[in-house]
Amino acid sequence: MMTKVELETFVEGTTHYFATAANQPASVGSPYIVQEGRPTVQEFTGLISIAGKRRGIVYFTASRPMLTVMLMRMGETELTQENMCDLVGEVANTISGNARRDFGKDFMISVPTVLAGEPEKIVTPDNIRSFVIPINWRSHSAQLVVCLE
Amino acid sequence: MASANAKAEPLTNGKLKLMICDDSNIIRRKIERELQIERLQVIATAANGKQAVEAFRKEPADVVTMDITMPEMDGIECVENLVKIKPDVLILVISALSDKATAIEALKKGANGFLCKPFTDRQLTEALEELLRGAGNDD
């Protein structure tokens, strides 16, 4: 069974990134479950795989407009695809770091991979429901998706 | 720190002295009752690490069975203290196998072997015999 602590760790990793790197905290939206079908995938996705006590994936997915604003807030003038990929990768990295800190002894956590679009490349374990936690930042909304056995 | 005056005097009947250290009365009695090794004689039992160290200071045993989770002073700290008093004491850690890292910690502090709870009398006898056969044996 997924535990509250586990979810909290992933959420904290994400919000931590916004508070420190994007200079403006994000708020956590109302979480929900996706039982059938694919959870949301936006234009850019940073993903980590997890093995060990739990198996599956955790990803952060955000829209181009949101990432554009984030980059601007961070003082980046080149609003390229590459930089947006970097950004979601960084968020995934922060999530992974948080998870390592909290469950390093039970989990194996992969290095983040980044996808621009390509939702078909996100393979969630079969028959496993996903937890979707909206991450609201300014007027935008990204999603943290936790799909673990 | 180490009290060097603690020297093991062999028992007059030539047996080795055994101290049992476990917070469970049942386990202590079980070990005493089931001990079927001629060469060993129980000289003390202790319900916690503190008692064990005190008893050991008075009369150091040659062999000690040691529980890990005990009140007052846990087994790991106790092992450390006993080895300071008598470096060549043989210590068999007896504990439930919940956390291997803890058991390994006790061995690092100077214990010689490990027996998993729960154990049969035969397992206990074999483990103690193996312990007496000598630490560091390869066969």
Added chain:
Amino acid sequence: MGILDLGRYKGIVFAITGFLVFMAIIMAVNHGKAGQFSDNVAGVRFLENRAQQPHAVYDAGLQLAQRLENGEKIDDALEALRKATNTFETSLSGLANGGMISDSTGDIVVLPAMTTKEAVVQLREGSKLWDSYRVKIDPVLRFSGSPYVATQPAPAPAPAATNGKNAAAVAAPAPAAPTVQLSPRGRRLQAALNDLNQFGAAAHGQLGKLLLDMSARVEADSRKQTDTLRYIQIGGMVAALLLLGAIFLFFARNLRKEEASSNRQRKETQDILRTVNEGLFLLDKDLKLGSERSMALNAIFRREDFLDLTFDKLLKDIVPEKTLRTAMDYVALLWGERVNEKLVKTINPLNEVEVHFDNPAGGFDTHFLEFDFNRVKSEGSLSHLLVTVNDVTKRVMLSRELQESQEKAQAQLDLLLRILHVEPDSLTSFLTDADVSLKMVNSILKEPAREESAFRAKIDGIYRQVHAVKGEAAALGLKTVEQRAHAFEESLNDLKGRPSLSGSDFLPLVVKLDDLFNHLAQVREMLSRLVDLHHAIATRRTAGGEVGAEKVDQWLAGQDQTQITKAIIAPPDLGETTGAIGGLERTLEDLAARVASSQAKQVNLRCAGLDGVPEAYRRAVKDITIQLVRNAVVHGIEEPSERTKVNKAAAGALAVEFTPRGTDGYELIVQDDGRGLQLERIKEVAVERGLITPAQAAMLDPRQTMALIFRPGFSTADRVTTDAGRGAGMDLVRILVAELGGRVGLASAGGKFSKFKIWLPATQSAVAA
């Protein structure tokens, strides 16, 4: 390795030692022979020197005779003869007495060549000759005084006659001159001298030759010895070479043999290492992997390169950090001598360790590896750890699956035992309803929310759904579902009390929701299995097989009949709602009985008209009646002892009636003969809960007081239990009724009864039976 323990080098050490000893012997012999050689050189020189001596004696005799003839002084010549005689005699007797000579430094040297048989014979002959010679010399030497007549003037001093040649030259005119007057003694001397010189003329040559022979002999001997020495040297050389050759050959052969056998061994080892299924390698003190390792390692660790790899690097990326640390500690312990290897096997942290390999396609591949460590001792001390690695993934998976299925089976059995008490239709309808409820919860959650008010607004809606699930589960006696729903409610209550809310606060809710979903899925699976089982049993029965009518069967038979009935002949008097409503009646009966027994109360429930609940209201009626029945048993009906005191039957009477009122809609009445609403207690609780102030309480009339129980957050049960005490029950009833556009009426008389009267409007779809 001990100093004396030569091991395989024993042979070569012995051979070299033998060779050195042999060389030393040859050197010693050589040295001895070389010493002899210098002796012989001295001997030759000596003998050549002495070969002149007989000649000197003879010369001295001639000179003496010459002097005498010339009438010269003879004393010194006589003395020269004596000296030459003595010198030669000493030399000869030394030679005859065992070949002793004295060399130039005066040391006595023994010449072995003089002791040979021929030499001895020759020497003896020489001695004899000398003896004869000596006999002739002696009378001459015995002479003393002057050989001349006394009147004769003293002769002129004789010329120095040390040289034999001069003497011989002078001796030529041997006959004495008639001018010299000899005394009679002189004449005797002259005669003796003539005799001597006559003998000596031949003898001195023989004696000289003898000595020269001797010299030649020694020289020959010396030459012979030199040859011997050379032979010995050559022989030694050859022997040494042969020995070396032999050693070389021997070792070459041995080496070849050893190499062949070690090659064979190496090949065998390699064959073993190549083909063995286990991963094998050695760890040295620095925890580096040895060069010899089994090929299986490549497959196990998915790498080719193990060169200079340390054990922690091997494990670093595939096991969690904590496991790695523990493992390194363990291995370090094995290197220590203190720990007993056998007694620590059980705490080997790598015995069945879960490892994760990066999958190139993304994610991880999980395997289970089993490491075994054995100390390898060489020369009595620990040299290596032999590490055996096996991939035990299949075994672990199988045993895990087995364990999981056992655990699941156990859980299912528990569930089964509960389900067996539940009427199947009720269960099916519960599962459908609960699923709808939970999906509703999820969609409430999914509604985007940013402001606190939006979050807060969700709580009540979620609460209602969860509470309904809990109520039904309780009614059916599905304890496991009820407990989960109860926990969900607790979380919601916790949120309600919080001053501020955000999405993070909702995380526990999704986790609990997930848990409920999973649990209901289990129940559903259980149910479908039971149905399958029933079909199997039914099939076998129709085929004539005899199967005991067990409880499962009975239970299932009921369900099956219902299904068959539904499918084939729908009885006109029941209609299509039969199953569900029949289910509700039973659900309420079960609930009442269960709650009563948990409260140590007795109750008789009478239901009427529930068959006529229209489809549109079925769910609401169910939720409402469950709530009211539970409340009636918990709050209304007294304990049997209390009831008998006031002359009531021990068992409380509880009635649930559903009545269609035509165009006025429907009426639902739930009535009990319990203690009625206790107005003072309600006021106290309302004050406690902060719903009203004490001042307000004092001013409330009975009607207003009764209305308090419908306020959110009101409950009169002292403890929070799953049966009551949530305070949401009546609130929920009010909300459900309001949602349907109905009204709630309440009548109560202290100590006599409570009566809930609910009016629901007529609906289009609701067709009264």
